[in-house]
Amino acid sequence: MSNAAEDMMELHWLFDMLQHIDVGLVVLNRNHEIKLWNSFMENHSGVSSSIAKEQSLFKVFPQINQHWLQNKLDNVIALRTPIFISWEQRPHLFPFKGYRPITGVAEQMYQNVALRPITNPDGSVAYVCMVVYDVTDVATNKESLSQANLRLDYLSKIDPLTELNNRGSLDKALQVTYDTFKLRPNETHSLVMADVDFFKKVNDVYGHTVGDLVLKEVAQILSSNKRKGDFVGRYGGEEFAILLPHTDTASALFFCEKIRKKIAAAKIAAPEGEVSVTMSFGISQAKSVDKSISEWISRSDNALYKAKESGRNQSVVES
Numbered sequence: 656m657s658n659a660a661e662d663m664m665e666l667h668w669l670f671d672m673l674q675h676i677d678v679g680l681v682v683l684n685r686n687h688e689i690k691l692w693n694s695f696m697e698n699h700s701g702v703s704s705s706i707a708k709e710q711s712l713f714k715v716f717p718q719i720n721q722h723w724l725q726n727k728l729d730n731v732i733a734l735r736t737p738i739f740i741s742w743e744q745r746p747h748l749f750p751f752k753g754y755r756p757i758t759g760v761a762e763q764m765y766q767n768v769a770l771r772p773i774t775n776p777d778g779s780v781a782y783v784c785m786v787v788y789d790v791t792d793v794a795t796n797k798e799s800l801s802q803a804n805l806r807l808d809y810l811s812k813i814d815p816l817t818e819l820n821n822r823g824s825l826d827k828a829l830q831v832t833y834d835t836f837k838l839r840p841n842e843t844h845s846l847v848m849a850d851v852d853f854f855k856k857v858n859d860v861y862g863h864t865v866g867d868l869v870l871k872e873v874a875q876i877l878s879s880n881k882r883k884g885d886f887v888g889r890y891g892g893e894e895f896a897i898l899l900p901h902t903d904t905a906s907a908l909f910f911c912e913k914i915r916k917k918i919a920a921a922k923i924a925a926p927e928g929e930v931s932v933t934m935s936f937g938i939s940q941a942k943s944v945d946k947s948i949s950e951w952i953s954r955s956d957n958a959l960y961k962a963k964e965s966g967r968n969q970s971v972v973e974s
């Protein structure tokens with residue numbers, strides 16, 4: 656075979672491979688008319704090469720933001736440098752279906768697209784080659800990983816039974832408020848420790864499942880009555896903590912009494928019938944003399960103890 660014939664054969668092979676490679680290849684001229692449309696593009700768009708050729712890309716795909724892409728194509732030709740469009744910047748350029756035979760999770764194909772100038776032998780550039788990569792697997796894996804991380808982050812902060820903030824989140828919120836108070840000691844912040852009265856009896860009489868139901872209902876009343884900026888958490892067992900930033904003890908008392916009455920009035924539906932409980936509240940304000948957060952917590956705990964000692968179902972402020 657002559658050299659020329661061998662070259663022709665090689666060219667034929669190369670063209671055949673590019674036609675069937677699992678990457679989209681499109682060549683556009685300066686007027687954005689399609690000059691090459693490989694079988695990847697045919698298969699995913701449903702538009703055959705004979706129909707696509709010589710048509711404006713924007714006519715074949717009116718969904719593409721013409722102003723945005725035209726600008727990029729013109730820059731590739733004018734500056735003779737490639738431009739990359741990542742799926743993170745724009746999930747797809749061509750509206751192709753995401754074909755996932757096993758997982759079937761993606762509705763649309765995620766794409767990375769490279770726009771490359773095609774240089775003529777004389778050095779001029781009159782065409783742009785678009786290379787379209789299907790990155791649906793990478794993108795969906797990354798997205799589900801970040802969803803999972805968000806979920807893990809949520810679970811690490813939340814008490815699973817009541818869905819209130821857990822002890823760890825509560826400690827962090829307390830620390831933030833306490834640090835702010837140390838910087839600005841004239842501000843007033845209140846901390847409430849609240850505890851369900853005779854909760855052991857609820858468990859003993861109705862069982863732990865009903866006990867759990869009661870805790871959930873109490874948590875719901877606490878969280879649905881808080882204001883934006885207040886922080887409600889499960890401190891442990893049947894004890895809850897409510898942090899009320901920028902609130903003095905008089906306002907905190909008003910807030911606790913409102914919730915206390917709502918809890919006492921609530922009829923919690925259980926398989927054995929309706930269950931009612933009461934709750935006691937201990938309130939104290941952050942003080943400059945406090946050497947640590949524990950001293951503040953202790954004062955609220957003391958107030959709670961007094962509320963229990965004085966007959967329960969009441970709110971007490973620690974002076």
Ligand SMILES: Nc1nc2c(ncn2[C@@H]2O[C@H](COP(=O)(O)OP(=O)(O)OP(=O)(O)O)[C@@H](O)[C@H]2O)c(=O)[nH]1
Nearest residue numbers: 850851852853854855856858863866867892893963
């Ligand atoms: N169902 C259920 N019970 C819990 C949970 N956490 C703690 N408890 C129970 O809560 C009860 C708390 O009882 P005590 O500390 O004696 O207090 P009390 O019966 O509420 O009495 P006073 O606080 O003095 O009014 C115990 O029986 C614990 O087992 C929980 O997540 N679910």
